[in-house]
Amino acid sequence: MLSIQSAGITDVGRKRKGNEDAYHLDNDLRLFIVADGMGGHAAGEVASRLVVDSVVDFMTKFHAHPARNELPTSATELSPSANLLLNAVHMANRVVHQNAQQKPAYKGMGSTVSAVYLADDSLIAVNVGDSPIYLVQDQSIRSISVPHTMLAEYEDLHPEGNHQLAAHLKHVLTRAMGLRESVTPDVSEVSLSNDAIVVICSDGLSDKVPPDEICSVVTREPPSHAGSTLVGMANNRGGEDNITIIIARLTTESAAAPEDSGDTGKPIRIAVDYDTEEVSNQGFVTQISDAGVFIETADPIALGEEISVTFSGTGEIPAFLFNGRVCRRDPKGMEICFDHLTEDQRTRLAILRNG
Numbered sequence: 001m002l003s004i005q006s007a008g009i010t011d012v013g014r015k016r017k018g019n020e021d022a023y024h025l026d027n028d029l030r031l032f033i034v035a036d037g038m039g040g041h042a043a044g045e046v047a048s049r050l051v052v053d054s055v056v057d058f059m060t061k062f063h064a065h066p067a068r069n070e071l072p073t074s075a076t077e078l079s080p081s082a083n084l085l086l087n088a089v090h091m092a093n094r095v096v097h098q099n100a101q102q103k104p105a106y107k108g109m110g111s112t113v114s115a116v117y118l119a120d121d122s123l124i125a126v127n128v129g130d131s132p133i134y135l136v137q138d139q140s141i142r143s144i145s146v147p148h149t150m151l152a153e154y155e156d157l158h159p160e161g162n163h164q165l166a167a168h169l170k171h172v173l174t175r176a177m178g179l180r181e182s183v184t185p186d187v188s189e190v191s192l193s194n195d196a197i198v199v200i201c202s203d204g205l206s207d208k209v210p211p212d213e214i215c216s217v218v219t220r221e222p223p224s225h226a227g228s229t230l231v232g233m234a235n236n237r238g239g240e241d242n243i244t245i246i247i248a249r250l251t252t253e254s255a256a257a258p259e260d261s262g263d264t265g266k267p268i269r270i271a272v273d274y275d276t277e278e279v280s281n282q283g284f285v286t287q288i289s290d291a292g293v294f295i296e297t298a299d300p301i302a303l304g305e306e307i308s309v310t311f312s313g314t315g316e317i318p319a320f321l322f323n324g325r326v327c328r329r330d331p332k333g334m335e336i337c338f339d340h341l342t343e344d345q346r347t348r349l350a351i352l353r354n355g
Contacts, residue, residue, distance in 0.1 A: 001252070002118060002121075002192065002250050002251070002252065003250070003251050003252070004027045004030065004118070004248055004249070004250055005222065005223055005248070005249040005251075006025050006027055006032065006223055006246065006247065006248040006249070007025075007222075007223035007224040007226075007227050007246075007247055008023050008024075008025045008032075008227065008244075008245065008246040008247075009227035009228060009231055009243075009244070009245055010022075010023060010242065010243065010244040010245075011204075011231045011234075011235070011239075011242065011243045011244075012242055013204055013234070013235060013239040013240060013241055013242050013243055014235050014238065014239030014240070015238075015239060015240045015241070016240075016241065016242055018045060019045065019242045020036065020037030020038075020044035020045045020047075020048055020242055021034070021035065021036050021037065021048060021202050021204070021242045021243075021244035022034075022035045022037070022045070022048035022049045022051070022052045022244075023035070023052065023200075023244050023246055024052045024053075024055075024056050025246050025248070026056070029056075029059060029060065029063060030117060030118035030119070031055075031056065031059050031115070031116070031117050031118075032115065032116045032117075032198065032200055032246045032248055033051075033052050033055055033056070033113065033114070033115045033116075033200075033246075034112075034113075034114050034115075034131050034200045034201060034202055034244050034245075034246055035047075035048035035049075035051040035052050035111045035112060035113045035114075035131070035177070036048060036111060036112040036129065036130075036131050036202040036203065036204075036242070036244070037109070037110075037111045038109065038110040038111060038112075038173070038176060043105060043106045043109040044109060044110070044111065046099070046106060046109060047096050047100075047106075047109040047110055047111040047177065047178055048111040048112075050092070050095055050096050050099060050111075050178075051092045051093075051095075051096060051111045051113045051177050051178075052113075054088070054091055054092035054095045054096075055085075055088045055089060055091075055092045055113070055115055058087065058088035058091050058092070059084070059085070059088050059117070062084060062087075062088075063084065068080065068084050071083060071084065071087045072087060074086060075187070078187060078189070079119070079122065079124070079189060081117060081119035081120075081122070081124055082117075082119075082124045082126075082187055082189050084117070085115060085117045085124050085126050085187075086126055086185060086187055088115075089113060089115065089126050089128065089177075089183075089185050090182070090183070090185075092113065092177060093128075093177050093178060093181075093182065093183045094181065095178075096109065096110070096111065096177050096178025097178045097179070097180065097181055099178075100178055100179075108179075109178060110173075110176040110177055110178045110179045111129070111176065111177045111178060112127070112128060112129025112130060112131040112173070112176060112177065112202075113126075113127065113128050113129065113131070113177050113185075114126075114127040114128075114129070114131040114132070114133050114145055114200050115127070115200075116133060116198055116200060116248070118192075118250070121191060121192050121193070122189055122190065122191055122192060123135070123144075123189070123190045123191075123192050123196070123198065123250075124187070124188070124189050124190075125144045125145055125187070125188040125189075125190070126185045126186070126187050126188075127145040127146060127148075127185060127186055128148060128175050128176060128177050128183055128184075128185045128186075129147075129148055129173055129175060129176050129177070130147045130148060130149050130152075130170075130171070130173060130203055131145070131200065131201065131202050131203065131206075132145050132147070132199075132200075132201060132203075132206050133145035133188075133198070133199070133200050134198070134199040134200075134201075134211060134214060134215075135190060135196055135197075135198060136196060136197035136198075136199065136215050136218060136219060137194055137195070137196045137197075138194070139215070139219060140215065141199075141211045141212065141214060141215035142211075143211070144188045144190060145186065145188070146186040148173055148174045148175035148176075148186075149169070149170055149171065149172060149173055149174060150169045150170075150172040150173075150174055151169045151170045151172070152170075153174055154169075171203070192250060195249075195250060195251045195252060196250045197218050197219065197247065197248065197249050197250065198246075198247070198248040198250065199214055199218055199245065199246070199247055200245070200246045201214075201230075201243075201244060201245045201246070202241070202242060202243060202244040202245075203241060204234060204239075204240075204241035204242045204243035204244065205230055205231075205234050205243050205244070205245055207234075207240075207241065208233065208234040208237040208238060208239075209230060209233050209234055209237070213233070214230065216339070217229050217230055217233075217325070217327075217337075218230075218247055218249075220291065220337055220338065220339075221291065221327050221337050222249070223247040223248065223249055225327045225328050225335070225337070226247050226327070227245045227246075227247055228303050228304075228327065228328065229303060229304050229325055229326070229327040229337065230243075230245055230304065231243050231245065231303065231304065232302055232303025232304020232305065232325075232326065233304035233325070234304070235302075235303075235304070236302060236304050236305060268285065268286060268287070268288065268352065268353065269284050269285070269286055269296075270284060270285045270311065270352060271283075271284055271312060272284070272285050272295065272309050272310060272311055272312070273309070273310045273312070274295060274297075274301070274307055274308065274309045274310070274336075275307065275308045275310070276301055276305055276306065276307050276308075277306075279299075279301065281297065281299050282297075283295040283296055283297030283299075283333060284296045284297075285309075285311075285352075286333075288349055288352060288353040289353075291337055291338065292324060292327065292335055292336050292337040292338050293309065293324075293335070293336050293338075293349075294332075294333060294334070294335045294336075295309070295333050295334055295335075295336060296332055296333040297333045297334065298333075300326070300329045300333055300334035301326045301334060302326065303326050303327070303328075303329060304325055304326060304327075305325065305326045306323065306324075306325055306339075307323070307324055307325065307326060307336055308321055308322070308323050309321065309322055309323075309324065309336060311348075311352070316351070317348050317351055317352065320344075320345060320348055322338060322339075322341060322345050322349075323338075323339045323340070324336040324337050324338045324339045325337055325339060
């Protein structure tokens with residue numbers, strides 16, 4: 001039995017005027033979807049919303065319906081749950097294609113889709129396009145989706161070749177939702193014998209934040225904070241595209257993590273200096289937890305920004321420094337999530353927290 005903590009976030013980024021991404025998450029239905037409307041195509045925002053809504057409608061109707069076992073089967077090796085999600089994606093493709101054919105303003109619109117459905121003790125991932133799906137287990141991250149781009153397919157054909165293709169081919173899709181009457185999604189089924197974290201995102205994140213950094217953030221922070229941190233990191237690195245992220249933390253019932261309460265530790269008040277590459281300032285640490293500290297300040301740093309915090313030291317604890325990222329902001333200040341603390345740093349912070 002799985003317990004799910006999830007959160008989703010979408011952001012227009014720093015360069016686009018509109019947001020062509022769409023997403024949906026439903027812990028009860030155990031369904032998580034990200035769609036990225038195709039940039040440069042008409043009504044990309046319409047296409048992505050049609051994709052998401054169509055998949056949700058289909059799954060809501062059939063997930064517990066006796067007729068689910070009578071749906072068309074495209075591959076005999078697929079489980080009934082995988083076949084259900086695959087049929088939902090095929091239906092969504094037809095909906096987008098029909099709308100594009102019927103309305104001149106929508107002609108040529110398209111979208112990616114990356115969807116995850118949790119069934120019993122397995123995870124089913126279906127994707128079309130280049131919106132990645134990552135699975136994090138045992139502090140490591142791997143992709144369980146297949147990028148449908150010209151660059152990725154060339155690399156599959158020529159793994160030892162001299163890759164001289166232009167960088168922009170990374171975003172030339174070879175498959176997309178709605179461009180044709182039919183589409184060929186990729187399907188992956190993963191057994192969930194261990195706790196895991198699922199990350200689904202648009203390329204507005206994956207182009208700016210590599211998988212190892214995504215892994216570091218989502219294993220360190222609860223889903224509600226991690227999404228904001230990752231959006232901040234992508235925007236700080238240019239934010240040229242829309243950014244959409246779903247993070248789902250999956251744990252066994254016996255080891256289920258408590259819901260994020262926002263409590264970050266015992267109230268205290270310790271003067272600190274904090275620094276980025278461009279800013280040096282002072283504030284007061286008012287809370288310390290195993291995950292981070294809260295700094296009371298009138299000048300908080302941008303979400304996702306890397307930061308160094310220096311404690312001046314007391315009679316029993318010499319001055320010391322730690323590094324982290326801004327993972328939450330509010331009117332009183334900002335929360336800093338730790339980044340790779342040493343045992344000595346943990347010991348000193350524990351002494352400060354316990355007074």
